Amino acid sequence: MPKQNLNDLQTFIAVAREGSFTRAAAQLGVSQSALSQTVRELESRLGIRLLNRTTxxxxxxxxxxxxxxTVAPRFEEIEAELLALSELRDKPAGMIRITASGDSADSILLPKLVQILPDYPDLKIEINTDYRLIDIVEHRFDAGVRLGDQVAKDMIAVRIGPDLPMALVASPTYFEKYGVPKKPEDLTEHNCINIRLPTHGGLYAWELKKGKRELNLRMDGQLIVCSMQQQVYGAMQGLGLAFTLKDRVQPLIDQGHLQSVLEDWCPTFPGYHLYYPSRRQSSPALALLIDILRYRK
Known part of the structure; x- marks a missing residue:
């Protein structure tokens, strides 16, 4: 038997429940003659009469x-499910995939997610830690987190953190042994802990700035790592100087484990931003995440 047209079945259900072609036609917004023709064609295909008709x-x-x-309850189930899906559009639910640096994931994303996930059991968040500046559309991410000056111009960016001052630090024992640099040029005589950039494979150039003078220094040293956490650990162990985010090392400076130098040469970078494609309509889940993460002074 060929598959029956779902519209024909819905037409039959409406007529059977109303007990009238006239009322069913008004309900469906079609003519009575068209409704009658549809039911006759359905009966013809099935080879059996479905309705008794009198004047x-x-x-x-x-x-x-x-x-x-048998059929009417199935349509009711479909309509109920469609209604549930329609309601779901207004509720934060589903999966959101985010690419973020390790630092932003640890310092901003995870602390904020702790606040919202228990209240939204249908919401799932996947964080992919990656320092590369990847194409989030190509890699099927819903959003990314990077420093403000790293966000592409065609993206919508929302600030989720304050500006980030940098710091040049090393352990007191290192400075006792090798001396304290007084100017940027002195850094060439020191053991500097470098970070390799995953995007291009090169080493991060230390970006120093004082007034209008800017320096991008390619430093040399025995240790090369791939994260600021590793860099700071190396500095604490006396392996050299680290150029890193000040707020990540301030407690260690306060405790005397690290010492800050050349502070007037350490710039402040735009804070972390959550970004997503401008052409993509924000889902309720992403809208919730944006609202929770949005930086408020």
Whole structure:
């Protein structure tokens, strides 16, 4: 038997329930003659009469009653599910995939997610830690987190953190042994802990700035790492100087484990931003995440 047209079945259900072609036609917004023709074609394809017709009433035959009892609940289930999906559009639910640096994930994303995830059991967040500046559309991420000056111009960016001052630090024992640099040029005589950039494979150039003078220094040293956490650990162990985010090392400076130098040469970078494609409509889940992460002074 060929598959029946779902519209024909819905038409039959409407007529059978209303007991009238006139009322069913008004409900469906079609003409009475078109409705009658649709039911006749359905009966012809099935090879059985579904409705008893008189001048005053319409009622299902035995076959019609059976079809109504079995098919009508299925349509009700479909309509209920479609309604549930429609309601879901207004609720934060589903998966959000984010690419972020390790530092931003640890310092901003995870602390904020602790606040919201218990209240939204249908919401799932996947964080992919990556320092590369990847194409989030190509790699099927919903959003990314990077420093403000690293966000592409065609993206919508929302600030989620304050500006980030940098610091040049090493352990007191290192400075006792090798001396304290007084000017940027002195750094060439020191053991500097470098970070290798995953994007291009090169070493990060230390970006120093004082007034209008800017320096991008390619430093040399025994240790090369791939994260600021590793860099700071190396500095604490007396392996050299680290150029890193000040707020990550300030407690260690306060405790005397690290010492800051050349502070007037350490710039401040734009804080972390959450960004996503401008052409993508924000889902309720992403809208919630944006609202929770948005930086408020």
């Amino acid at each position: 005053r009433s319409v009622s299902p035959t035995e076959a019609g009653e059976r079809l109504l009892a």
